[in-house]
Amino acid sequence: MPFALRSRRRARVLAALVMVVLAAAAVVAAVALRGPSYREAARILTVHTGPGGREPVRLDTTLYVPDAASAAHPMPAVLLPHGFGGTKASVAKDAGDLAKLGYVVLTWTAEGFGHSGGRIHLDSPDYEVTDARRLLDWLGHRPDVAKDGADDPRVGVVGGSYGGALALLLAGYDHRVDAIVPQITWNSLGTSLFPDAAGGPPTSGVLKRAWLGQLFTGGLALGTDPSCGRFAPDVCRLYREAVTTGRPSATTAALLAGSSPAGVLDRIKAPTLLIQGTADSLFPLDQADANARGIAAAGTPVRVAWYSGGHDGGDGSPPDHDRVRALTAQWLAYYLKREGPAPGTGFTFSRVLGRQGDGTPLTNAFSTRRYPGLSGDGPAASVRLTGPPQPVANPPDGTPAAVSSLPGTGLVVDAADSGLSVSTEIPGQAAYFQSPRRTHPLDVVGTPTITVRVASSSGSAVLFARLYDVAPNGTATLVGGQAAPLRLTGLPSAASPAALAHVPPVRVRLPGVVHRFDSGHRVRVVLDTADQAYAGPAAPATYLVGLGDPVARMPQVTATPVVDSAGVWRPVLAGLLGLVVLGLVAVVLVARLRRRRRDADVDPSLVDVPLSVRDLHKTYADGFRAVRGVGFRVERGQVVGLLGPNGAGKTTMLRVLLGLMGPTSGEVRVFGRRVTPGAPVLARIGALVEGPGFLPHLSGVDNLRLYWEATGRPWADAGLEDVLAIADLGDAVRRRVRTYSHGMRQRLAIAQAMLGLPELLVLDEPTDGLDPPQIAEMRQVLRRYARDGRSVLVSSHLLGEVEQTCTHVVVMRGGELVAAGSVAEIIGVDDVLPQHRLEDAFLTLVERQRS
Amino acid sequence: MTRVFRVRTELRRQLRRPRTAWTFGLVVLLPVIAVLAFEFGTDRQTRSTGLIGLATASAANFAVFMVLVSASFLFVVIVALFCGDTVAADAAAGSLRYLLAAPVPRSRLLTVKLVVGLLLSLVALVVLGLVSLAVGAIAFGWQPFQTLSGDDVAAWAAPLRLAGSIGYCAIVLLTTAGIAFFLSVSTDAPLGAVGGAVMVAVLSGILDQITALGRLRSLLPMHYETAFLGLLSSPVQTDDMVRGTISAVAYAVVFLSLAWWRFHRKDITS
Structure with missing residues (x-):
């Protein structure tokens, strides 16, 4: 079978080629997706730092240089400081991404962390900021870094949290910085760690104890000193003092102020993109707000973006994450490379709509032309709160305490819908004030404010104000996931609600939020006496808490929705559906055209010949050549026997002539029409091929009925009663086919083939499973069938029965035609050895072929 | 001329199959069993969160609960069964060759088989929803639907959201239907086609648990399977x-x- 082998080999070669091409395409795509490549070089740089610049410290750095950067084509640089507790490895991916965008990127492990030397000074101007300035010097000497002047590299600083504050401080202390992107960071460490929502300074703030503990545990784990770890002595002292007393001393306040950008904002000339999270109880929105106002006051371009993540919320929603990255890339491109559109000084923010199953927020993004601040860009909406003055108790040592957030656990606090809510209150320790149900939705963007009057048995009070969204069924969600602590002093000890009216009201700024109160929801404000995340007063006391002005001010921002990646998919879906419809129409049209062409393929000389097979070849997919050049005819009125031993190719022939298989070459015509899969002319054939095929769960008669229904021909033409009489199944015809014997199924299958009395009846081994009387009867039936001009083609390997039934015989062996003719001709085929039985003739033919 | 192999014919061939009866019996019985479990459950103290905790709040809540717990496996099996078994079972029984020689054109056969497979799948989903609503109404009353965010959806509007959820499930299950149907025309073993399609869904579900795959997961066949939950929150999320x-x-x-x-x-x- 040389041809078959060749075609199989060719198919394999073709398949291998396709695989190689696909693999190559995948590699090319991977390289193309990876984008421009870059080199990484890790080195230890020793810089001189400290107040006098005399303390050497070893910094563990990695430089990422794009392959395209050279002295001839210098590229701008980006400093990438990491967050608290991290190392240069924590920003490696961002560094690689920026290097691909065409920046020389320098990452380093801050002193006190990882493999760098030195101690943790909390972004001290004398230490960490000086370190970074020395790194700028070093970058300024590199020929592949673009320069603005001698020793003045073109450089941006991008960092989050600890790294973000470093970006601000470095820009304040070193004018060589050309653009900064500080993310989720502080303006004042004092007001971040000792906040007071009543507007007091850090010295009267309430210690954010849980967060401070979290942060210092990270540093303590690093060194060999169990009490101070790798913290600088002054920082370690600060921690101990703050946790012990809950209040900052003057020294602590001074140290925190030194590490805060607040003092240097007026000196920042580098355009600043401030990114802050709305799920951040460590550095809330007011920190970025203070930075934005301070830097803008100096005339420096500032853009502000809020996103749905933060120290509590991580990356936020995927579209938010993409937006933050895109804004950063645009900011650096414009201010470092002088490329792309001007980013402007607008404001973007996003509102959480709900959460997916895994807790990821779903968000809508909005933008405005300018940053409105935390009080909104128009008059605040008023929400009337009601609730009588309520007595509340401050528990001894702050225990038990309400929970608003669990710092560092990554638990999203306001996710009532994901069942993750950790917010709880203790009865008797909270005063409640709430609005009626909203008749229309209320959008809040910024810091809501309320006024309260408080009396205290001890003369002072620490309270934690929280804003809740109460759904119609009573489920309360803590908006913004955090509490606003306030410390009030010089309070009278009013004994009655009436006396409280004379206490001066205090304005309280609630945490900044982006939130929608839906129709039917209530606004609720709760004032707690203790919160697990904060250090309140240890002494027990009783307060009387009431509202000052019963109206809460809700800041409003008029903004336009941003079309993010989610919005793009709707047109994509519409396009896809359109394409599917177009594709279907095209396929249907092509199919109709091909069918019309096929139906027109009629050989006029054969229109009265039931079956004509010409030079038929069939090679299977595995290369087996089952039929080789067979040709014969079945004329009207003939009963033709298709003879041959097993494997002669008889069944393959029958499958081809029923359109179950396409011929490899040659053709089969039925009444002059070429047989193709599903050709309408097949309706003139009734067939039994390779045994019966019935649905086992249906009765015999139902099988026949449904088969006839499937042919689409009128019921009247079926002649069901006649064929059932031939099948002779009696009452069994109403039983399920499952219960039939082999012979019963065989008879039913013959009956099915005869349904509608087709002009050509094709039977493959019809006597299989029949007993001798039934075989004899079958012969009678077939001979009678051919009487009225109908024809029968019977295949068999049992020669005796064919001899007695057939008028003509076609003999096949090994896929080839051995002989064809009338029974009489075949019996007399050999004049030398006169044969009288077909059996003998057949054996002679087959033997002759073999030799 | 009457048309060859009509949907009606194939429906008649499929409806009388025992597996069809078993499947429909199961989707009718399942909500009843679930209601009984809620009614006679011994542990009434443990409060579940999320939609499962709300299952007994109303008829619609119960129906949504049933859809939610059925979506990831039962629905997949049903669709894989109706769309995967259809051609392969006829091939195994031998009746496929008689249909094709009848002659039923091959695209006609596939179209009718696919339509009937999808139709039976959809009906099974709808029956589960309707039975859940009915037994839920008897057991828990015809109250407004409670969303996760605590908002109520009016009792008359809740069935619309339920219908939307089932409709979306049906759309997502087109993936399974496609895979099952492809396997069905490729093999003579009905079990192989059904099992293969279920296997793909299970495998996709496992890979979807591996968060390290990041955004690659969104390419997995059944990644957005539970996105209909967006219809049940307030406001409705459709992204x-x-x-x-x-x-x-x-x-x-x-x-x-x-x-x-x-x-x-x-x-x-x-």
Whole structure:
């Protein structure tokens, strides 16, 4: 079978080629997706730092240089400081991404962390900021870094949290910085760690104890000193003092102020993109707000973006994450490379709509032309709160305490819908004030404010104000996931609600939020006496808490929705559906055209010949050549026997002539029409091929009925009663086919083939499973069938029965035609050895072929 | 001339199959069993969160709960069964060759088989929803639907959201239907086609748990399977449903095209 082998080999070669091409395409795509490549070089740089610049410290750095950067084509640089507790490895991916965008990127492990030397000074101007300035010097000497002047590299600083504050401080202390992107960071460490929502300074703030503990545990784990770890002595002292007393001393306040950008904002000339999270109880929105106002006051371009993540919320929603990255890339491109559109000084923010199953927020993004601040860009909406003055108790040592957030656990606090809510209150320790149900939705963007009057048995009070969204069924969600602590002093000890009216009201700024109160929801404000995340007063006391002005001010921002990646998919879906419809129409049209062409393929000389097979070849997919050049005819009125031993190719022939298989070459015509899969002319054939095929769960008669229904021909033409009489199944015809014997199924299958009395009846081994009387009867039936001009083609390997039934015989062996003719001709085929039985003739033919 | 092999004929062939009866029996019985479990459960103290905790709040809540717990496996099995068994079972019984020689054109056969497979799948989903609503109404009353965010959806509007959820499930399951149908025309073993399609869904579900795969997960066949939850929150969120529909339509088109392409070139040897 040389041809078959060749075609199989060719198919394999073709398949291998396709695989190689696909693999190559995948590699090319991977390289193309990876984008421009870059080199990484890790080195230890020793810089001189400290107040006098005399303390050497070893910094563990990695430089990422794009392959395209050279002295001839210098590229701008980006400093990438990491967050608290991290190392240069924590920003490696961002560094690689920026290097691909065409920046020389320098990452380093801050002193006190990882493999760098030195101690943790909390972004001290004398230490960490000086370190970074020395790194700028070093970058300024590199020929592949673009320069603005001698020793003045073109450089941006991008960092989050600890790294973000470093970006601000470095820009304040070193004018060589050309653009900064500080993310989720502080303006004042004092007001971040000792906040007071009543507007007091850090010295009267309430210690954010849980967060401070979290942060210092990270540093303590690093060194060999169990009490101070790798913290600088002054920082370690600060921690101990703050946790012990809950209040900052003057020294602590001074140290925190030194590490805060607040003092240097007026000196920042580098355009600043401030990114802050709305799920951040460590550095809330007011920190970025203070930075934005301070830097803008100096005339420096500032853009502000809020996103749905933060120290509590991580990356936020995927579209938010993409937006933050895109804004950063645009900011650096414009201010470092002088490329792309001007980013402007607008404001973007996003509102959480709900959460997916895994807790990821779903968000809508909005933008405005300018940053409105935390009080909104128009008059605040008023929400009337009601609730009588309520007595509340401050528990001894702050225990038990309400929970608003669990710092560092990554638990999203306001996710009532994901069942993750950790917010709880203790009865008797909270005063409640709430609005009626909203008749229309209320959008809040910024810091809501309320006024309260408080009396205290001890003369002072620490309270934690929280804003809740109460759904119609009573489920309360803590908006913004955090509490606003306030410390009030010089309070009278009013004994009655009436006396409280004379206490001066205090304005309280609630945490900044982006939130929608839906129709039917209530606004609720709760004032707690203790919160697990904060250090309140240890002494027990009783307060009387009431509202000052019963109206809460809700800041409003008029903004336009941003079309993010989610919005793009709707047109994509519409396009896809359109394409599917177009594709279907095209396929249907092509199919109709091909069918019309096929139906027109009629050989006029054969229109009265039931079956004509010409030079038929069939090679299977595995290369087996089952039929080789067979040709014969079945004329009207003939009963033709298709003879041959097993494997002669008889069944393959029958499958081809029923359109179950396409011929490899040659053709089969039925009444002059070429047989193709599903050709309408097949309706003139009734067939039994390779045994019966019935649905086992249906009765015999139902099988026949449904088969006839499937042919689409009128019921009247079926002649069901006649064929059932031939099948002779009696009452069994109403039983399920499952219960039939082999012979019963065989008879039913013959009956099915005869349904509608087709002009050509094709039977493959019809006597299989029949007993001798039934075989004899079958012969009678077939001979009678051919009487009225109908024809029968019977295949068999049992020669005796064919001899007695057939008028003509076609003999096949090994896929080839051995002989064809009338029974009489075949019996007399050999004049030398006169044969009288077909059996003998057949054996002679087959033997002759073999030799 | 009457048309060859009509949907009615194939429906009649399929409806009387025992597996069809078993499947419909199961989707009718399941909500009843679940209601009994809620009613006679011994542990009444443990409060579940989320939609499961709200299951007994109203008829619609119960129906949504049933859809939610059925979506990831039962629905997949049902669709894989109706769309995967259809051609392969006829091939195994031997009746496929008689249909094709009847002659039923091959695309006609596939179209009718697919339509009937999808129709039976959809009816099974709808029956589960309706029975859940009915037994839920008897057991828990016809109250407003409670969303996760605590908002109520009026009792008359809740069935619309339920219908939307089931409709979306049906769309997402087109992926499974496509894979099952493709396998069905490729093999003579019905169990192989059904099992293969279920296996793909299970495998996709496992990979979807591996968060390290990041955004690659959104390419997995059943990644957006539970996006209908967006319909049950307040406000309604449809972004993920749009993505899920794109994914399902794309997968279905690819696998159904493969099925057609393959069946048209196939030598019917069964």
